Amino acid sequence: MEYTQLGRTGLKVGRLVLGTMNFGPQTDEATSHAIMDAALDAGLNLFDTANTYGQTAGKGRTEEIIGSWFARDPSHRDKVVLATKMYGNMAEGAPAWPNHDKLSAVSIRRAVEGSLRRLGTDRIDVYQFHHVDRLTPFEEIWQAVDVLIRQGKILYAGSSNFPGYKIAQANEAAARRGMVGLVSEQCHYNLHERRAEMEVIPAAQEYGLGVVPWSPLAGGLLGGVLRKEVRGGRRATGRTAARLADPAVRARVQAYEDLLDKHGLDPGETALAWLLTRPGVTGPIIGPRTPEQLRSALRALELRLGGEVLTALDEIFPGPGPAPEAFAW
Numbered sequence: 001m002e003y004t005q006l007g008r009t010g011l012k013v014g015r016l017v018l019g020t021m022n023f024g025p026q027t028d029e030a031t032s033h034a035i036m037d038a039a040l041d042a043g044l045n046l047f048d049t050a051n052t053y054g055q056t057a058g059k060g061r062t063e064e065i066i067g068s069w070f071a072r073d074p075s076h077r078d079k080v081v082l083a084t085k086m087y088g089n090m091a092e093g094a095p096a097w098p099n100h101d102k103l104s105a106v107s108i109r110r111a112v113e114g115s116l117r118r119l120g121t122d123r124i125d126v127y128q129f130h131h132v133d134r135l136t137p138f139e140e141i142w143q144a145v146d147v148l149i150r151q152g153k154i155l156y157a158g159s160s161n162f163p164g165y166k167i168a169q170a171n172e173a174a175a176r177r178g179m180v181g182l183v184s185e186q187c188h189y190n191l192h193e194r195r196a197e198m199e200v201i202p203a204a205q206e207y208g209l210g211v212v213p214w215s216p217l218a219g220g221l222l223g224g225v226l227r228k229e230v231r232g233g234r235r236a237t238g239r240t241a242a243r244l245a246d247p248a249v250r251a252r253v254q255a256y257e258d259l260l261d262k263h264g265l266d267p268g269e270t271a272l273a274w275l276l277t278r279p280g281v282t283g284p285i286i287g288p289r290t291p292e293q294l295r296s297a298l299r300a301l302e303l304r305l306g307g308e309v310l311t312a313l314d315e316i317f318p319g320p321g322p323a324p325e326a327f328a329w
Helices: 029-041 061-072 074-079 105-119 138-150 164-176 200-207 225-230 238-244 247-263 267-276 291-302 307-316
Strands: 003-005 012-014 017-019 046-048 081-086 124-129 154-160 182-188 210-214
Touching: 017 029, 029 061, 029 074, 029 291, 061 074, 061 105, 081 105, 105 124, 105 138, 124 138, 124 182, 138 154, 138 164, 154 164, 164 182, 164 200, 182 200, 200 210, 225 238, 225 247, 238 247, 247 267, 247 307, 267 291, 267 307
Parallel strands: 017 046, 046 081, 081 124, 124 154, 154 182, 182 210
Antiparallel strands: 003 012
16 A cells, blocks of 8 residues: 655555445445455555435444444554544434534534544544535634644544635635644546646645545446446446436547557546546545445556556546636635
8 A cells, every 4th residue: 555645744644545425325334344444454544434424324324333343443443544524414304403514613513522422432533624614714613623623532624625715715714823724625526527626636735735536436437337338237327327418428438438448447447546646636535335346446556557548538538727827826
């Protein structure tokens, strides 16, 4: 396993991040434990979750599964860099009671205590804001974070789904308090979705945030979906099927798969390996439902994409281009 620093921190994390969103709704507890065992054995040490994960199994269920894994072998806790997120309403099928969601100091405090209880731990290593709260000033957010850091309940703060200007605002507000500020940003970034290159990734690099892309396979679009259709395997459904209904998208995905067939490359592994070549990327989040999916993702670490393949990928999925010259931080 290759390790790198998480942004400008001294924290060392693996080049792949174990995402746990499927634990509970898609993957039962025993299989989830087996995946975490295998991930740790392979050297993955950054495990990512969120307080609302669990969906059909119940919000918070994913954190509970991770907590039961720690309880089974407490030595795991000091080997894992544990990251969770907060923002959403934890009530099942009901609107949020006032101050039970978003990023007020009250909500942050409540969410931390709930996550610590479900995870069965005394600290969260990277505590992340799942979305921007446009009504709560960063001065209030950092005041709450400062208290939690002093109490030892969280060590670092990160963001998810923040635009570039909010990363800047957040870290400028933290600097005024003499605080470290955000150390990581989870953004939607993959071969098919490259808008993060316009402002989010430049902002993250300027302020020293590690970039942790989510949905590296574009919801299955980059995982060999057309190849599976031809071979009689699992057909695309939901959002992926809707995207493929667009002839332009389908043509790009077909060209992608044809290119990889020519070079004998696996689509999912290639999509992950491409992200590992991108400037500023700490490591993409993988969300295996099965041990085999984890093994496939790990193979991406050994894949070295040649210049011909990288050039062709840029032609099939062109990026948005550099930020305007007048754009400066």
